[in-house]
Amino acid sequence: MIYLDYQATTPLAPEVREAMLPWLVGEAEGDGFANPASPYRAGRAASVAVEMARDAVAALLPPGGRVFFTSGATEAINWALFCGARVKPGGVVGSAIEHAAGLQCIEALGGSLLPVGAYGLLPVPAADALPEGGIVATMLVNNEIGTIQPVAAIAEVAHARGSWMLCDAVQGFGRIVIPEGPDLIAVTAHKIHGPKGIGALWVRDGVALPPFMRGGAQEQGMRAGTVSPALCAGFGAAARLAAERMDADAAHVARLWDIALDELQGWEINGATGEGQRWRGNLNIRRDGVNATRLLSDARQVAFSLGSACGSGSGRVSHVLRAIGLSEADARSSIRLGWGRYTSEETLRAGLGAIKAAAALQGHI
Numbered sequence: 001m002i003y004l005d006y007q008a009t010t011p012l013a014p015e016v017r018e019a020m021l022p023w024l025v026g027e028a029e030g031d032g033f034a035n036p037a038s039p040y041r042a043g044r045a046a047s048v049a050v051e052m053a054r055d056a057v058a059a060l061l062p063p064g065g066r067v068f069f070t071s072g073a074t075e076a077i078n079w080a081l082f083c084g085a086r087v088k089p090g091g092v093v094g095s096a097i098e099h100a101a102g103l104q105c106i107e108a109l110g111g112s113l114l115p116v117g118a119y120g121l122l123p124v125p126a127a128d129a130l131p132e133g134g135i136v137a138t139m140l141v142n143n144e145i146g147t148i149q150p151v152a153a154i155a156e157v158a159h160a161r162g163s164w165m166l167c168d169a170v171q172g173f174g175r176i177v178i179p180e181g182p183d184l185i186a187v188t189a190h191k192i193h194g195p196k197g198i199g200a201l202w203v204r205d206g207v208a209l210p211p212f213m214r215g216g217a218q219e220q221g222m223r224a225g226t227v228s229p230a231l232c233a234g235f236g237a238a239a240r241l242a243a244e245r246m247d248a249d250a251a252h253v254a255r256l257w258d259i260a261l262d263e264l265q266g267w268e269i270n271g272a273t274g275e276g277q278r279w280r281g282n283l284n285i286r287r288d289g290v291n292a293t294r295l296l297s298d299a300r301q302v303a304f305s306l307g308s309a310c311g312s313g314s315g316r317v318s319h320v321l322r323a324i325g326l327s328e329a330d331a332r333s334s335i336r337l338g339w340g341r342y343t344s345e346e347t348l349r350a351g352l353g354a355i356k357a358a359a360a361l362q363g364h365i
């Protein structure tokens, strides 16, 4: 498989696998399976592993907040919005290009959506477009078109309205510096070469978010349920690696971006491309008359997508592409390519070659 779908998920880093194994197979201290809440030595060792992971994840987030582990970003977003809305009842507003996790919560809470411009960037809203004493949800990097939103500026307006700001930072976490400003930040491990099934909600100190899961006293009484030392150790190792390699990864990704643009002449890019406006590990492109679904099947040795992994299979056209003003036909002629740390130039060229050959079958040379 030629993997060009880094926005859907990323391969597990070898270092992450190494960090997880002792806690999976029971070799850490000889007793790696222990419950991290248990009072004896093995339990305390597991608890130390969890706390070291928490510190590593926190190091990639702004100062002045606490990290609570969750099952992923979807859970973190549900927690922030549903529990937050109980204490911030002024209403929920989010960008029209939020991931399904945010969109579905906003819809269920009777909230509204802010339109984005043609390049997939959210203009900083006027104060009266935001709720008073509510919650404003804006993602940092869009998962379909890679555009980077002005999160800090939006947080400022939200705060002026006495609202909290939730940032879905999933696609920016570990790749770019997370801006200060949000009160709540949702992240996940599997987009930074960590394991699936673990994420976190960062809560700014002083933000009185009610607890989510009720039960045991885990996660400082905020999210009950036994945490997995293996998943935490993996998340922590992935975060440490991301911190060490942030600049190198970004430079690598930018090199691949240049190659892809060179190879894909005749295609149009969806979303902004300016410096600082886009994560260059995402290329969402379209070509008039191309049937993207057919392309996907004709280039089946390449793993790429038509939009978010969560929306695929629904047959619906991407809400993000529609929100930036594309017609249904243009949206159906668009594909999403994503690359990252472990994508070599050869792999990228091979994948693009296969996609171009599949487009040629449709008469697009």
Ligand code: PLP
Pocket: 007, 008, 071, 072, 073, 074, 075, 099, 101, 139, 141, 142, 143, 168, 170, 171, 187, 188, 189, 198, 199, 309, 310
């Ligand atoms: N938000 C964004 C922007 C995403 O790309 C994803 C992942 O698909 C999620 C949220 C959901 O994250 P998780 O898979 O950890 O629930």
